[in-house]
Amino acid sequence: MRVYGRLAVALVLALAAVGSGAPSASALESYYYCSLKPVGSWCDGKANGTYDGLNGWDYTEAWYPGDWDNTVTACEHVINPSNGTEIGGGGNCDLNWTSHYYGAISGSYEAEVRQYSGGPHTIYGYANSSF
Amino acid sequence: MSLMKRPHSIALGLVLVALSSAVAVAEVASDDPAAPGQGVDRVTQIEEPAREALGVLREARGGDDSMPADAAAAFTERASFGMNPALSRLAIANLRNSIFVVPARGHTCASMLSGAGAVMQCPKTSDISAGRAGASTAMIDGTAIAIWGVVRDGIESIELRIGGEIQAVEPQANVYLAIVPAGSPLESVSYVGPSGRVTYPIYDPSKVFDSEAQH
Numbered sequence: 001m002r003v004y005g006r007l008a009v010a011l012v013l014a015l016a017a018v019g020s021g022a023p024s025a026s027a028l029e030s031y032y033y034c035s036l037k038p039v040g041s042w043c044d045g046k047a048n049g050t051y052d053g054l055n056g057w058d059y060t061e062a063w064y065p066g067d068w069d070n071t072v073t074a075c076e077h078v079i080n081p082s083n084g085t086e087i088g089g090g091g092n093c094d095l096n097w098t099s100h101y102y103g104a105i106s107g108s109y110e111a112e113v114r115q116y117s118g119g120p121h122t123i124y125g126y127a128n129s130s131f
Numbered sequence: 132m133s134l135m136k137r138p139h140s141i142a143l144g145l146v147l148v149a150l151s152s153a154v155a156v157a158e159v160a161s162d163d164p165a166a167p168g169q170g171v172d173r174v175t176q177i178e179e180p181a182r183e184a185l186g187v188l189r190e191a192r193g194g195d196d197s198m199p200a201d202a203a204a205a206f207t208e209r210a211s212f213g214m215n216p217a218l219s220r221l222a223i224a225n226l227r228n229s230i231f232v233v234p235a236r237g238h239t240c241a242s243m244l245s246g247a248g249a250v251m252q253c254p255k256t257s258d259i260s261a262g263r264a265g266a267s268t269a270m271i272d273g274t275a276i277a278i279w280g281v282v283r284d285g286i287e288s289i290e291l292r293i294g295g296e297i298q299a300v301e302p303q304a305n306v307y308l309a310i311v312p313a314g315s316p317l318e319s320v321s322y323v324g325p326s327g328r329v330t331y332p333i334y335d336p337s338k339v340f341d342s343e344a345q346h
Contacts, residue, residue, distance in 0.1 A: 031166075040338070059205055063167050068255065070265055073334055077270075090270020091336035092250045097167055098267060101205040103247030116334050126166055131205040 028055050032113055032125035033065075042112040043123055054081070054108035058131040062113035063097040065124050070095045073116040076125060078102065078109045101131060168212035168238065168253065177218055177234045184260040184283040185239065187220045187232050187304040196221045198231050198242060202249040212238040212253050222306035228277055230306050241281045241306060245269055252280070259283050262324020265331040268317065276315060278333060279308040282322060291333075292318040313337050 034043035062076035076098060077091025087109060088102045093116070113125030177188050196219055197203065203216035213236035222241070223230040233240040233251070240253040254264040259281055266280035278291060282302050289307045291298045294316040300307045311317075314337070321330040 059209065061166065061209075061211070065165065065167075070258070070263065070331060073265075073332065075334065075336055077336065086270070086273065088248055088270075089246050089272040092245075092267060092269035093334045093336050094252045094267040095254070095265035095331060097211075097253055099206075099209070099211065099251040099253075100245075100269075101202050101248040101251070103201065116332065124166070128209075131208060 028129045030055075030111065030127045032111070032127075033122070034113075034124075035122045036120040037115055037123050038120050039116055039118075040114055042114050043125065044110055044112045054110055055127075055129045056105040056107050057087075057109055057111045057127040057129050058103065058105050059099070059101050059128045060111045060113075061097070061099040061126040063124055064115060065122055068096040071117055072096065072121050072123075074098050074113065074123060075116065076100060076111065076113045078105075078111045078127070080108065081110050082108075105129070166211075168214075168235070169210075171210070171213035171236050173207075173210055173213045174215045174218065174234050174236050178236065178256065180260060181234055181239045181256045184256065185232065185281070185305045186284050187222050187306070188234065188239075190220060192218070192220060195224070196231070198233075198249070199244065202242065202244070206233070206242065206249075206251060211251075212236055212240065214238070214240050214251075214253065216242075220304070222304040223308050225308070228271060228308065228310070230279060230308060232281065232304075232306065239281060241267075241279070243267070243269060243277060243279055243308070245271060245277070254281065260325070262286060262322070262326045263329055266320040266333050268333050268336055270313065270336050271310065273337070274313050275310050276313055276317065276335060276337070277308060277310050278317070278320065279306065280320065281306055283324065286322050286324050288322065290321045292321065294318070 057078050060076045062074040064072040075093035078087045111127035115121050115123040182188050198216050214233050218234045219231040222232050230243045238253040239256045242249045242251045250269045252267040258264045269277045289300045300309045317333045319330050
């Protein structure tokens with residue numbers, strides 16, 4: 001019985017540990033970076049992101065990493081890729097840099113960034129699910 | 132259980148804790164490609180160039196000037212460009228899309244409330260002072276597009292070019308806002324300031340499916 005007791009303790013420890021390491025909506029960040037992205041093409045979280053997947057993103061940013069000479073517009077949105085639903089009513093754009101706080105979001109969404117300019121430009125993005 | 136077996140179960144637990152911790156670290160590990168404005172000390176007072184350019188920031192702060200608490204907390208936590216929502220000023224009071232000017236370091240941000248959250252723009256204060264700040268566009272409930280921006284004192288009219296037509300918008304408290312139907316063919320925002328006439332393109336954020344995501 002004492003052996004089973006020890007094993008049970010170890011099992012509880014293990015399960016708790018695995019649980020703490022599982023992806024959760026309160027602990028993820030992702031960075032997106034796309035080099036020389038064509039105008040209007042979305043760069044999503046699978047592009048070198050630190051978290052490659054869907055999540056309930058609370059906050060996102062998109063920005064142009066070059067000189068801010070007001071020639072590149074950065075856009076971002078968060079979308080459910082299975083049905084096209086966007087959170088927050090839709091995306092947003094601005095010259096150089098833009099950000100959006102959506103509130104406490106749950107579910108499976110993809111954050112995406114894109115750029116508009118006179119041609120291909122690098123575009124970066126960031127998403128956080130813990131705000 | 133013997134004394135020899137006890138360390139095994141404890142060790143098993145510790146190994147699993149370590150493994151799961153490593154997984155967690157890997158998921159949140161930051162490979163930050165120099166997100167702009169990060170690591171900037173938060174401003175504790177409005178910078179003088181911003182006060183000089185924007186009359187709304189020379190006004191005393193009142194109770195209506197506070198952003199909603201959750202949005203203010205989120206932007207305070209991220210603190211891009213050292214922004215400080217505790218110094219915000221309400222520029223446009225609107226039932227659903229109020230706009231606040233939010234001081235930052237070297238930048239002057241503006242936040243439009245949208246749904247349960249808020250959109251933020253942060254042009255350089257020097258661009259605002261020189262009359263070279265552009266406009267944000269943001270979808271509202273999927274049915275309309277908000278076009279908004281910050282301009283310095285003395286800029287009295289903003290021209291929006293939409294579908295070949297010019298629509299004039301008058302700033303209030305250094306901020307302008309126009310709301311047009313979704314699908315409107317946005318073209319540009321233009322105004323005359325210290326740098327002469329400037330014109331910047333504006334884009335429809337709703338064009339979601341124009342192109343598929345490319346990795």
